[in-house]
Amino acid sequence: MKQISGERLVGERALFMSRALTIDNCIFADGESPLKESKELEIKQTSFQWKYPLWYCQDVKVTDSTFFEMARAGIWYTDNISLTDILYEAPKGFRRCKGISLNKVHFLNADETLWNCSDIQMNNVTAKGNYFAMNSRNIKIDGFNLAGNYSFDGCENIEVKNAKMISKDAFWNCNNVVVRDSYICGEYIGWNSENVTLENCTIESNQGFCYMKNVVLKNCRLLNTDLAFEYVSDVDAEITTKVISIKNPISGRITAAGVEEIIFDDPNIDAKATEISLTD
Template structure:
């Protein structure tokens, strides 16, 4: 491996098609695509200041590395990238990439980030921005924080643990999602999705959980959630009062109390859903 230390690069593609490099304490300033087509790169304490720094790369390790906001669209078509203790200010990072492993990474301007990507692990990652994770698949997240609407739209095979998500229209058009021990706050949660499971979760969602096929909720609380489960097949064990339930198509719903139950026989068959009010709130 060749070592590069304390350098500054400007201009377009200064290290195009580089391979087997350890790059430390280096700044990539004005100039697009500095490491395009790079392979087997180790980055540590580096700074990227301009667009498209890591396109079409393979086998990249980055530690304590920073992408400034101007390094937008920074990591596209790249495969096998491991980033630890990094700050990614740039929007539109990660597109059609795979083998993405992020640990202790902050993304404060994560607009349109992680689109159409595969094989993603997020460990102690925080992000702020709309349309996070759109059309991506095979995602595992632990200790994840997100503030941004329309997250994971079109996602497949997603497993999330210990998350806090402030996200309107989260998990739309998804398939095979399991969320554990998490808080989700936002309107219209989960519409048009299939095989979605929430376990030990706290959810606030106006008119959430509708148009869903095989929705499972185990030991979950629904706070400020009204008109829930419309046109959904659902198996829900809820520990708090539900404000209102409207026209579920099948399944079982159990809760201590339900403020209003709306069952319109001209739209659904009420006999296909069992609704039980236990009168007991589980803390």
């Protein structure tokens, strides 16, 4: 492979359509789309300081590198890319990409990052920003910290474990979600989603788990949670804590340590279709 080392690269499309290239200890300064349409790249200890650095690329490996705030909309329409040991300051980081591997990546501004992407693996990732991973699919996550609302809206086929999320409206409009050994704090979790399973999780939510179908909670703690399960059908919930209130579930089974208030005030709902039992 050809190698470029220790250079400061400027100007639009500085390395346009590169092939089989190793880039080491370089700076991509002002100049849009420096690596557009490139393939087979190995990038190490390099900083991206301007817009659109990796568009329409294939087979890219980036390690121990930095994406500055102005490297916005940085990785779009790119397939088979891995990032390891990365500080990523720019928003709108990934769009319409396939085959993404993120390991030890810190997104300082993750607004609108990972939109319409597929086949994503994330390990030990931290992110701060709203609308993370919108309309993406086939996502596996292990070790994830997020501070940002409206995360994973419209996603499908998601597996998450060992996560901490402060995120209002997380997992809306989703299909096929499994979350294990995680903490989520945010209002209105999961609305309009189907086939959602949470195992050994701690959830704090106002009006959580509403307008959903086929919801399973196993050994979960619902803290400071009220008006839960409104218009949810086929619920199977095992809750080890007390719940403030449950309102108008359509069908299923809910077991909790206690419920301060059970509300059935919709005449179209048969309260007998949902079995609610208390363990304390």
